[in-house]
Amino acid sequence: MSGSHDELELKARVEDPAALERLLVGAGARLAFRGAMIDRRYDRGGALAGRDEVLRLRIYRPAAEGVEGGPASSVLSWKGPVSVRNGYKHREEREARVAEPDEALAILERLGYEIVMRIDRTIAEYRLGGATVRIERYPAMDVLVEVEGTPDAIERAVVATGLARDRFLPETLPYFVAEYEARTGRRARIAADASTP
Secondary structure (H helix, E strand, O other): OOEEEEEEEEEEEEOOHHHHHHHHHHOOOEEEEEEEEEEEEEEOOOHHHHOOOEEEEEEEEEOOOOOOOOOOEEEEEEEOOOEEEOOEEEEEEEEEEEOOHHHHHHHHHHOOOEEEEEEEEEEEEEEEOOEEEEEEEOOEOOEEEEEEOOHHHHHHHHHHHOOOHHHOEOOOHHHHHHHHHHHHOOOOEOOOOOOOO
């Protein structure tokens, strides 16, 4: 997606991602992408973090030919401060497709931006009645499902997952990392490289 929009979403922990995918397909969901989704978040001296903003370069690498989504692609995004609106995580988001992610990376570095967070996951992303439903697998953490769209589309997609509504939270990824670590006593790993960021 490109352009400006208000992002509304919920996330939940998933015990059986294969069963979730079967339920989604059974409800009429269409697979839009399967493969790696690589996020690099940038900041310059903590200025963006201080305003609760995010600057992100996201690269999609398809798992196999024949899956809709085509060759590798990337999106440069700015996200505004997080709030909760009517029970959904909300933030303004502006996005632009980037044809050459390596050049975008070089531009960000020349402007003095540094990587402050790496997120590497494999995903299965579905479209269902106006909602995007993304199943996310991390190197060492719970599998999550994220549902994004309008409130009505989100609620219909939540029902299609078969998961209890109260499991879907308007929380960001750090919440789920902390919850995983508290519950398991193990350190979560959200990037392929164990080093941080």
